[in-house]
Amino acid sequence: MAYVAVKGGERAIDNAHAWLAETRRGDQAVAEIATDQISEQLGRAVDRVMSEGGLYDRDLAALAIKQAQGDLIEAAFLLRAYRTTLPRFGYSTPVDTGAMHIHRRVSAVFKDLPGGQILGPTYDYTHRLLDFALAAGAAPPAAPQAESGIAAMPRVSDLLDDEGLIEGDGADEGEPGDLTREPLAFPANRALRLQALARGDEGFLLAMGYSTQRGWGGTHPFVGEIRMGEVAVEITPPELGFAIDIGDITLTECQMVNQFAGSKTKPPQFTRGYGLAFGHSERKAMAMALVDRSLRAEELGEEATAPAQNVEFVLYHSDNIEGTGFVEHLKLPHYVDFQSELETIRRMRADAGRAEEMA
Amino acid sequence: MIGYNFAYLDEQTKRMIRRALLKAVAIPGHQVPFGSREMPLPYGWGTGGIQVTAAVLGRQDVLKVIDQGADDTTNAVSIRRFFARTAGVATTTHTAEATVIQTRHRIPEQALREDQIIVYQVPQPEPLSKLEPSRAETRRMHALAEYGPMHVKLYEDITRYGHIAISYDYPVMVNGRYLMSPSPIPAFDNPKLDMMPALQLFGAGREKRIYAIPPYTEVRSLDFDDHPFRATRAPHACGLCGATDSYLDEVVTDDRGGRLFVCSDTDHCETRRAAGHVGEQAMAAE
């Protein structure tokens, strides 16, 4: 066989991309999916991609999902790569989730509370039976509407705080850093950790949070409150000197109430774990709150031995864009390094063979 | 490319990378943290090298991109296209014509010159990572030049195997101060790092580190007096050009043990063949 040095990488790539586009479109007898169908009907996927992509834009997230054939990590990657090229006009003031226009609000610690419990659009009590009627495409019946406006809904953490039973929310810890501009450095403060977790992979955070429940760094969590709804985003342009509303975004917030800490000089208080995610992303927000709390082990004088308590381990491995890139890079050519390993192992085996003969 | 700046990165990002590069040059072998951006190519696929190249590249440059020594491997093609598209620079496959060479896993066979810059793609910039996974801890070890554990690891190899069992990404000491990963180049290439006339820049995008070796800087591969460093290659001549001093790829030609050894540096091989050198297999094919 005559050997020809491998050529034609360029053509191979072009052909692969053409094939990919064809595969993405699928059977052309089937109607093409539109991005508005994705943003309207695959909302949870859009929410996840916005959270992990670090960019709140439903239309772009829907486009990314379409382009990635529904591969949500790939879609988040597309958003991230786009986001990094955008100029920064300013930073928002902290959003006020206490003033959220609520769609869902549940507390596991009080049976009733001001504003009440609102289940909202949840899968919680659905029976997980495949709905074959959905396959047929029936229009859903209209959902009943509340008659009066929704009452004020103070955060459960604020109710506990009024009595001094829970620690503060850490709002006075100064300006948060920005992971997307400055590389992670240790020790990483809580604001920076929360920023990393908010962009972190839902599956990773779920596993880490779950591990704390099974004894790998337990935190005795109660869901103080989960709330989901719209909040106003405001910025303060320096030339105006006051805040202006630039629009609403949907957020899911989870406040975990965890077992108390205290000392001889300081009376015990409940501690907090905090989770916040774009859109309706409840699993993500809850897992994030568990992990946030477990990462505070050192700060709260607890022994940090479990994986979910190791700040460096969690923060360096929570990003699925970094993780997928490095795992998948193993499929790139490694001929050269492998060849050097081949030479080394052959040499060592030859040495071992000679040593055996001499013995 | 419409909608994007020259060489993709915005000017503020380039300034940030340029500042990191200057500090890296001033502290040879020290890993400088930088605000690595998300690139339109995946982490682990050369994003660090691409960012360094983007910060360095000018309209007058001629760019060569290689992966495994070859210009035509798919990822090299992809990166070369990225710059042809975003910067419109001239590209070449000839080592001698290039002013900037971005590489993954090899140093070209042809000696580089003072007017060239070589940019390495680095997957894992931390040479101590296999001994100590915590970056907070390895940073401390570099601060104290605490490199004993690496020597112990190498010595354990010798007692166990009779040799140092590292064959690529072989750790080096730069300017007598910093232990450095040369990226996963074969140990065969390590001697080229030492006193190289060209400026050597290293970019690790995912790990967000940049480092450098200035020209004419001492780079020593770790070894012991009784077990000196040895650069090894497959003990064959290139089947195509007959070279006996180049690094070789092993190609499996059949399922009966057939092997062909060819230069991993495709430009080196082609240049030699153009000059009339013929290897055994090439002769047999004629």
Next chain:
Amino acid sequence: MTVDLPGFADPVGGAQECFRAVLDAMARPGAIRAAACPPPAKLHAATAAVLLTLVDSETSLWIDPALAAATDWVRFHCGPREVEASQADFVLAASLPALDRLRAGTDEGPDESATVILQVADFAAGQRLRLAGPGLRAPATLDVDGLPTGFLAAWEANHALFPRGVDLILCARDRLACLPRSVRIEKG
């Protein structure tokens, strides 16, 4: 405040060319390279070009009072945080500041150190420096008109901090040369 002077005629290409000049000069201590853009009052063309290339709103700068006339131009084009010399990422000076008062970085982060952009008269007469270290195959010489008499001792102290220390970018008219902390300097 009015700033009439432009920066680089070609901002992208101008900054890239100047950066390559600085990079090459930093990699080869003592090598003299060209860099220029139309300067404001008090600054040389190379000094202005280096500022445009490296300093922006993400960096901090101290401006030597002797160069205060250039402040508006620097604010307009670069917009750095203006800080004390001892805190600055970049120190813009018309005469050598006390190097031991500037940020030298930490043992873990020696890169978190100051870069001094020092404007000098010329690379002809003046002190002859003999340079050795990384970047130099053989010792090189650099003539600098505009360094104080105590420079060699100040540099020796700076070099002794290695890997900590400050780095110098010397600018004279439309030329520049660099002295990274890694270089050893003797009287030439």
